[in-house]
Amino acid sequence: MFFKPALAVAMAAACWAAGAHAQAIQAIATPDAPKAIGPYSQAIKAGNVIYVSGTLPIDPKTNVLDKDAPIEAQTTLILNNIKAVLAAEGLTLAHVVSTTVYMQDLNEFAKMNETYASFFTGVTPARATVQVARLPRDVKIEIGAIAVKP
Incomplete structure (x- = not known):
């Protein structure tokens, strides 16, 4: 039997993934970022990894989305919303x-x-x-992020 590096890597990844799922998985939510507009969480914490859902340019204070705002304004609002979600876990960008x-x-x-x-x-x-081709609510941009908690 020959050693197959690709198979070994795949097996190691599967074992790691199984261990990660065995850890507690919890939803992260903060009023400082827009509420989810569907059946998903603002973010999920699995072990020390935070998965931030695709984020839209919605103002969390007013719940207003200006789909006609310039791309710079939409990007700024999204990244500020991602910052708020991360801050709920004591993290930064x-x-x-x-x-x-x-x-x-x-x-x-x-x-x-x-x-x-x-x-x-x-x-x-x-x-x-x-x-x-198209994004939810016809926005110009959506950003998702993955962060690691030390």
Whole structure:
């Protein structure tokens, strides 16, 4: 029998995932960020990992969404909302290891990117950015994040 590194990695990942699910999983909610608009949590804590749901540019104080606001304003509001969710667990954006950015129009990438960059100092998280056909409530952008609690 030959040693198959890919199989060993897959088995190790499966064992790790099984252990992570054995730990307590809890929902994170804060009134300082918009309430979920569907059957999902603002974030989930699994072990020391925080999974922040895709976040829309909704003002948590007024529950108002201005889908026609510039991409910079929508990006700012989203990242402030993500900060609020993380703060509920005593974390900051410095704990974010990965983000996924969904945009309606990648022609606005440079504007989004400039605003996004202003929120992260030091090591910036890994990121994927994709253009999508449509986003909930016809917003221009949605961002999800993964953070690790030390």
